[in-house]
Amino acid sequence: MESQDRDRGPAMGRVASQPGQGRRPARSRYTPAVADTARGIFITIEGPDGSGKSSLMPRLAAALAAAGCEVVTTREPGSTPFGELMRRLVLDTDPPVDRGGRADALLFAASRAQHVDEVIEPALARGAVVLCDRYADSSLAYQGAGSGVDMPQLREVQRFATGGLVPDVTILLDLPVDVGLGRKADEITRFEAFQDTAYHERVRAAFLGFAAAEPARYAVVDATGRPDAVLERAVAAVRRVADRMPCLAAAMEPTSG
Numbered sequence: 467m468e469s470q471d472r473d474r475g476p477a478m479g480r481v482a483s484q485p486g487q488g489r490r491p492a493r494s495r496y497t498p499a500v501a502d503t504a505r506g507i508f509i510t511i512e513g514p515d516g517s518g519k520s521s522l523m524p525r526l527a528a529a530l531a532a533a534g535c536e537v538v539t540t541r542e543p544g545s546t547p548f549g550e551l552m553r554r555l556v557l558d559t560d561p562p563v564d565r566g567g568r569a570d571a572l573l574f575a576a577s578r579a580q581h582v583d584e585v586i587e588p589a590l591a592r593g594a595v596v597l598c599d600r601y602a603d604s605s606l607a608y609q610g611a612g613s614g615v616d617m618p619q620l621r622e623v624q625r626f627a628t629g630g631l632v633p634d635v636t637i638l639l640d641l642p643v644d645v646g647l648g649r650k651a652d653e654i655t656r657f658e659a660f661q662d663t664a665y666h667e668r669v670r671a672a673f674l675g676f677a678a679a680e681p682a683r684y685a686v687v688d689a690t691g692r693p694d695a696v697l698e699r700a701v702a703a704v705r706r707v708a709d710r711m712p713c714l715a716a717a718m719e720p721t722s723g
């Protein structure tokens with residue numbers, strides 16, 4: 467699997483290849499050519515800055531791949547040639563070009579649309595487990611709760627960008643803002659450099675609110691624990707949809723990381 471780090475090239479990879487594990491009806495506007503073909507599972511990992519998503523991703527991917535799933539790891543912003551260009555544009559602190567939340571929201575949404583079309587939907591259509599580091603909920607938390615963009619309009623933008631594709635499972639890595647920002651002290655994006663603690667508190671509170679509103683999709687995982695404990699809780703969250711994909715059930719065996 468390839469790196470998820472900002473400075474280390476593409477952040478998308480396939481961990482193992484055993485297509486055809488998932489069996490559930492195709493949905494959304496992206497109806498595959500064969501109507502009853504295998505459809506994968508879409509798992510997103512969300513959380514405030516420094517919550518450890520990029521550390522969990524490869525471990526969770528490895529656990530699922532070891533159980534025989536085809537796993538595609540990907541991230542936002544990024545993961546397509548256009549998305550990686552956009553990533554530099556939206557995250558780099560240099561030059562320090564200012565932008566409002568609405569402009570940010572549209573930039574993230576443009577990248578997301580390309581990501582859904584080029585990466586996520588094709589992988590789901592062939593039956594893969596897609597593990598995605600941030601998705602539409604990040605825009606709702608950061609641009610909506612953080613920057614104050616109108617939430618109903620922002621939700622409409624997400625629907626347009628994603629074609630209505632909603633994750634099957636969202637793992638929310640939660641931790642106190644100061645702990646998260648402390649972890650990222652040497653890896654600064656615009657969101658750490660130019661936003662204050664109150665902004666990040668709003669982001670965290672928004673994520674927790676989304677989780678409370680959609681408990682069937684969201685699993686809140688305490689991200690302050692040891693990596694093995696975080697992995698175990700994340701795997702347990704994935705178990706919720708194991709009935710749709712046998713390999714996910716197999717991944718429930720005790721994990722060694």
Ligand code: TYD
Pocket residue numbers: 472514515516517519520542543557574600601602604605606608609655657658
């Ligand atoms: P990144 O270095 O990937 O941070 P992290 O490891 O915390 O995910 O930077 C992504 C930043 O972009 C992060 O601060 C959250 C922000 N972001 C948004 O504001 N809106 C979005 O829609 C997305 C996907 C990310």
